[in-house]
Amino acid sequence: MPRDPASTAPTLEEVAALAGVSRSTVSRVVNRSPHVTDEAVLAVEEAIGRLGYVPNRAARSLASRKTHVVALVVPESTAKVFADPFFASVVQGIALYLADTDYTLNLLIASETDSNKIKRYLLGGNVDGALVVSHHSGDHSFANIGQSLPVVFGGRPLLEDIVDSYYVDVDNAGGARAVTQHLIESGRRRIATITGPLDMPPGVDRLSGWLSAVRGADLPDDLIEQADFTLAEATAAMRRILDRDPDVDAVFAASDQMAAGALTALRERGRRVPEDVAVAGFDGDYFSETSSPPLTTISQPATELGAKMAEVLVELMAGREVRRVTMMPTELVVRASTGS
Structure with a gap:
């Protein structure tokens, strides 16, 4: 059962008792010693999570050597990481x-290896802190790492058990609402959307923004197709939209790369952009600038977001107080793909 928050702070001894290990084993896990079995690490981490135990970071710094290494964890495939300009900008x-x-x-490309192996590496004294980008709600591997290691997420976590985590994000819902409102104000009335994965915060929030705008204008909200932030899947999603409703006159894609995929499908069907169908995206990356026609988009400061993530983590590792949530600005950039 969860510990009563009104009681005194949980102790190292209580963690040891719940985990079924010695006090010294808990201390080694907290101090990220490599001389602990995987089973003991998992038992102690579970006990820490259940009790809400917060290690004394000042004591830890005296007991362990600083590595001066920061891990960037990306739970995606290598192919997706190196094909998406968002990741490149964040890393930069x-x-x-x-x-x-x-x-x-x-x-660390987390999807290319066992997630428990990544977790053991992070908690094994190899790094001083971690940054997690592009996390999915179904991936609980990093849920409790913040109990023992400073962690900053890129984007709002969806997992209920990490709602108190530190993260840096943009107003995805507000940006999606703004660009959809632009489509409405330009006279479009049958507006579709190609969402990102709905187990990821940007996918959920950008869909929410689109829904808010079309419902607020009393427009249909049924033309929704999902893709995975790639050009190929978005092209297929746009084809499905056209099959369902050939009279669609606008589409908001949850990324510029996906909007470029929508353009491909529209050209295949002989639909003109923006005369027949207006197209808008989200990101403000090179896909929006080099597509034909150039894409109306919501520009987000990906490079600045990465820098802010690193800044928050460095402050955490230094033991200084920082805000748990940092929001970065977005901007509507109007180009030829929406005709105004």
């Missing part, structure tokens, strides 16, 4: 910020 921002510190960056 992180690296630029850390260049002026004593920390080096270690990139």
Whole structure:
């Protein structure tokens, strides 16, 4: 059962008793010693989560050697990471910020290996803190790491058990609402959307923004197709939309890369952009600038977001107080794909 929050703070001994290990084993886990079995690490981490135990970070710093290494964890495939300009910009921002510190960056592509292996690595004294980008709600691997290691998420976590985590995000719902409102104000009335994965915060929030705008204008809200932030899946999603309703006159895609995929499908069907169908995206990356026609989009500061993530983590690792939530601005950029 969860510990009564009104009682005194949980102790190391209580954690040891609940985990069924010795006090010294708990201390080694808290101090990220490599000389602990995987089973003991998992038992202690579970006990820490249940009791709400907060290790004394000052004591930990005296008991363990600083590595001056920061891990960037991306729970995606290698192919997706290196094909998406968002990741490149975030990594650039992180690296630029850390260049002026004593920390080096270690990139971990979490989907390419066992998630428990990544977790053991992070908690094994190999890094001083972690940044997690592009997390999914079904991935509980990093839910409790923040109990023992400073962690900052890129984007609002969806998991209920990490709602108190530190994160940096943009107003995805507000941006999606603004660009959809632009489509409405330009006279479009049958507006579709291609969402991102709905187990990820950007996918959920950008869909929410689109729904808010079309429902607020008393327009249909049934033309929804899901993709995975890739060009190929968005092209297929746009084809499905056209099959369902050939009279669609606008589409908001949850990323610029997906909006470029929508353009491909529209060209295949002989639909003109923006004369027949207006197209808008989200990100403000090179897909929006180089597509034909150039895309109306919501520009988000991905490089600055990465830098802010690194800044918050460095402050946490130094033991300083920082805000749990940092929101970055977005901007509507109107280009030829919406005709105004």
